[in-house]
Amino acid sequence: MKRASSEKLGYRSRFVSEPPDMYGVDILSCPYHELAKELGEEKAVLCICHMDKEYSKGFRHIRYERYSAVSEGAEVCEYRLRFDPEMP
Numbered sequence: 440m441k442r443a444s445s446e447k448l449g450y451r452s453r454f455v456s457e458p459p460d461m462y463g464v465d466i467l468s469c470p471y472h473e474l475a476k477e478l479g480e481e482k483a484v485l486c487i488c489h490m491d492k493e494y495s496k497g498f499r500h501i502r503y504e505r506y507s508a509v510s511e512g513a514e515v516c517e518y519r520l521r522f523d524p525e526m527p
Contacts, residue, residue, distance in 0.1 A: 448470060449468075449469075449470030449473070450466055450467075450468060450469060450470060451466070451467040451468035452464050452465060452466050452467055453465050453467065455517075455519075459522075460521055460522040460523075461519055461520070461521045461522075462519075462520045462521075463517070463518060463519040463520065464518050465515040465516065465517055465518070466509065466515060466516035466518070467514075467515055468509075469484075469509055469510070469516065471484050471487055472484050472509050472510050475510075481510065482510075484510045485510050485511070488508050488510045488511070488516075491503075491505065491518075492505065495520075498520075499526070499527065500522060500523055500524055500526050500527075501520050501521070501522065501523070501526070502520070502521045502522075502523040502526055503518075503519075503520060504517075504518075504519040504520075504521065505517060505518050505519070506519070
């Protein structure tokens with residue numbers, strides 16, 4: 440399994456790909472979510488999670504998809520980036 444540089448920041452992840460047009464990563468453990476849990480404020484991290492979609496809108500021809508999030512009760516955060524020539 441490839442290691443992500445984000446592991447140094449406290450994330451655990453695994454890479455997923457469906458060549459040639461999709462790159463994905465599953466986040467297995469998130470330091471923001473872990474800290475929010477420790478503080479008893481799990482819902483506070485949701486605002487950070489929701490920013491991902493907004494930040495991802497600026498990439499030309501890239502479609503951002505997230506099917507699940509640890510902060511919403513899922514086992515993993517599923518991030519998928521797909522090349523889409525139809526997108527501006």
